[in-house]
Amino acid sequence: MKIVRFLSVLLFVVVLFSTSCVQPKKSKPTITVSVLPQKYFADQIVGNKMDVMCMIPAGSNPESYDPSPNQLIKLNKSLAYMAVGNLGFELAWLNKLKQNHPELKLVDTSDSISLIIVDEHSDTKNPAMIDHNHIGPDPHTWSSPKSSRILATNIYKAVIDIDAKNKKYYTANFTKLLAEIDSTDSQITRKLKMVKNRSFLIYHPALTYLAHDYGLDQYSVEFNGKEPTPQHLKSLINVAQKEKIKVIFVQKEFDVKNAAILAKETGCRVVQIDPLNYKWAKGLTDIVDALVE
Numbered sequence: 001m002k003i004v005r006f007l008s009v010l011l012f013v014v015v016l017f018s019t020s021c022v023q024p025k026k027s028k029p030t031i032t033v034s035v036l037p038q039k040y041f042a043d044q045i046v047g048n049k050m051d052v053m054c055m056i057p058a059g060s061n062p063e064s065y066d067p068s069p070n071q072l073i074k075l076n077k078s079l080a081y082m083a084v085g086n087l088g089f090e091l092a093w094l095n096k097l098k099q100n101h102p103e104l105k106l107v108d109t110s111d112s113i114s115l116i117i118v119d120e121h122s123d124t125k126n127p128a129m130i131d132h133n134h135i136g137p138d139p140h141t142w143s144s145p146k147s148s149r150i151l152a153t154n155i156y157k158a159v160i161d162i163d164a165k166n167k168k169y170y171t172a173n174f175t176k177l178l179a180e181i182d183s184t185d186s187q188i189t190r191k192l193k194m195v196k197n198r199s200f201l202i203y204h205p206a207l208t209y210l211a212h213d214y215g216l217d218q219y220s221v222e223f224n225g226k227e228p229t230p231q232h233l234k235s236l237i238n239v240a241q242k243e244k245i246k247v248i249f250v251q252k253e254f255d256v257k258n259a260a261i262l263a264k265e266t267g268c269r270v271v272q273i274d275p276l277n278y279k280w281a282k283g284l285t286d287i288v289d290a291l292v293e
């Protein structure tokens, strides 16, 4: 009997020990962002202290993306949603997300950026060139290092608000990130210094802030957020000839058929760019390099 009791105690200890071993580690706090360049900034700041979930996966269109049921469930674990502000996806979804997760802290990471109102920035000499896709503030604030600096600062402020006890750690990471953003800024300025032809065509107008901050002219092929009308294509061909435009940028998230037609008509090179690249600095410097060539 004694031996049976001994064995059952032993078994109990073994079971206890093994279950304590497989018990999951306490999961890290999670924050959520909309697009990959924001995830890059957030990842650099939080380091190994938090997980960063990105709602819009690589290759998806941020203007029309619908989150998956799995993503909506995962939002339960998220402490904060750091929105770009004014992105098509956010305009359609953010209110619903907030209703389903009232405890979710909402952060507008474009706060304090002087937002470019699309109509104001459009070519007023030529009304046919005005792109009404983003009526109101243009959302693509991560496309310029100058506005990205503010965007990253907003993420940093929200992170130390959530987890003040690790402020020192986050501040050190943030300082490194700012140095990278500033060095990208000076690289772009240096590369563009010698570029005479400062106009470009682009399928979806995602480079408004880059164009504004570095003295470039962006002409959007998309019109009213849709495929261009024959009339709009015609006016683009005229502008391309007048301004001797050499390059037409396309993004993999958008249809490129019309870009090919335009390239043929104008002799422009079609260059695929990735303004939603997780490697934010590379995404931007690749774009600038295509203008320098």
Ligand SMILES: [Zn+2]
Pocket: 062, 063, 140, 204, 205, 206
């Ligand atoms: Zn867009």
